[in-house]
Amino acid sequence: MRKEKMFAMRMSLPDYERIHxxxxxxxxxxxxxxxxxxxxxxxxxVNGLDNATAELKAIGRNLNQITTLCNMGKIRCPDLNEVQKVRRGVRFPVWPDGPGLTDGNCLRG
Structure with a gap:
């Protein structure tokens, strides 16, 4: 959205530092x-998603490579049991004091 209006305000230094x-x-x-x-x-x-995101991207790249090799006919019937184990072990903190999503609750495979 284009910002068309300028708005200036005064506040105490502690408030400014806290907001900043x-x-x-x-x-x-x-x-x-x-x-x-x-x-x-x-x-x-949500803190701590950087590592989980990087790990999921790596898993996605690996799955894409396997899919490409299958489509090229270079491999047949890949064993994805290890991928399923890794996916089930990934936990996402959903809220600070609550449980994370794990196992197959959010991903079906």
Missing amino acids: RKAEQAGMSMTGFLTLSALEKSIVV
Whole structure:
């Protein structure tokens, strides 16, 4: 969305630092953070997904390579049991004090 209006405001240094810290933790600019906060939209930060995302991308690349080899006729009937074991072991923290999604609850295979 195009930003057409400029808005300036004054606040105490502690408030500024606290808002700035929260915006950084959310990976957002202060403008974006304050706009979403003021419009009563939820700002959800889930820490620790970088490693899980990297692992899932690697698994996806491996599966794509296997699929390509199958389609080329270079391999037949690959054993995906090990892939299933790895996938079942991946846990995602969904909320800070709650359980994560694991096993086949979110992925069917």
